[in-house]
Amino acid sequence: DTGVSQDPRHKITKRGQNVTFRCDPISEHNRLYWYRQTLGQGPEFLTYFQNEAQLEKSRLLSDRFSAERPKGSFSTLEIQRTEQGDSAMYLCASSRAVGGESDEQYFGPGTRLTVT
Amino acid sequence: LAKTTQPISMDSYEGQEVNITCSHNNIATNDYITWYQQFPSQGPRFIIQGYKTKVTNEVASLFIPADRKSSTLSLPRVSLSDTAVYYCLGTGTYKYIFGTGTRLKVLA
Numbered sequence: 083d084t085g086v087s088q089d090p091r092h093k094i095t096k097r098g099q100n101v102t103f104r105c106d107p108i109s110e111h112n113r114l115y116w117y118r119q120t121l122g123q124g125p126e127f128l129t130y131f132q133n134e135a136q137l138e139k140s141r142l143l144s145d146r147f148s149a150e151r152p153k154g155s156f157s158t159l160e161i162q163r164t165e166q167g168d169s170a171m172y173l174c175a176s177s178r179a180v181g182g183e184s185d186e187q188y189f190g191p192g193t194r195l196t197v198t
Numbered sequence: 199l200a201k202t203t204q205p206i207s208m209d210s211y212e213g214q215e216v217n218i219t220c221s222h223n224n225i226a227t228n229d230y231i232t233w234y235q236q237f238p239s240q241g242p243r244f245i246i247q248g249y250k251t252k253v254t255n256e257v258a259s260l261f262i263p264a265d266r267k268s269s270t271l272s273l274p275r276v277s278l279s280d281t282a283v284y285y286c287l288g289t290g291t292y293k294y295i296f297g298t299g300t301r302l303k304v305l306a
Binding site for chain 1: 234239242244285295
């Protein structure tokens with residue numbers, strides 16, 4: 083399977099704990115995105131990498147959130163000192179940059195985080 | 199602030215053609231219009247993308263008028279399995295803003 087994969091699929095944690103999610107993009111894709119989605123809402127952009135460089139980060143992303151893509155392949159999203167408001171589906175997407183602004187994103191299945 | 203506007207929900211019957219319109223008055227010159235489909239507990243799935251005029255693939259058609267201030271996703275002969283949320287967004291400046299989408303419910 084050459085789709086985007088995410089691990090874990092589900093995570094339950096207690097408030098105040100740190101969690102880390104992993105995303106493996108489609109192998110030839112150089113762009114990688116993280117989104118957060120809560121019930122009834124569309125995906126909310128968190129951050130974006132082109133290769134290993136983090137090019138954009140949402141203003142909504144607090145300092146408790148950090149993302150890395152060290153070798154331009156897989157990426158990790160860490161949330162420190164989790165809060166109940168962090169409970170959401172965390173989606174990863176990847177795309178292959180081409181000329182112009184066309185950008186078809188392929189999404190993974192998501193990691194559902196529940197903070198108790 | 200969302201850069202696109204869509205109806206919140208639509209109902210249709212199996213076998214009908216469904217048209218979902220999206221307004222994007224502030225679309226940038228370089229932006230493409232992209233539509234995604236999302237089923238519950240899954241990530242969005244790319245449906246179709248266009249810049250202007252008409253684009254058709256095996257799943258849908260996309261109509262974009264000359265002024266590019268709106269676009270219409272057309273789903274021919276929908277089935278129950280097309281029940282999902284549909285999002286339009288501009289790729290480029292506003293590529294990250296999904297909005298709340300249009301919840302399409304297909305009835306038997």
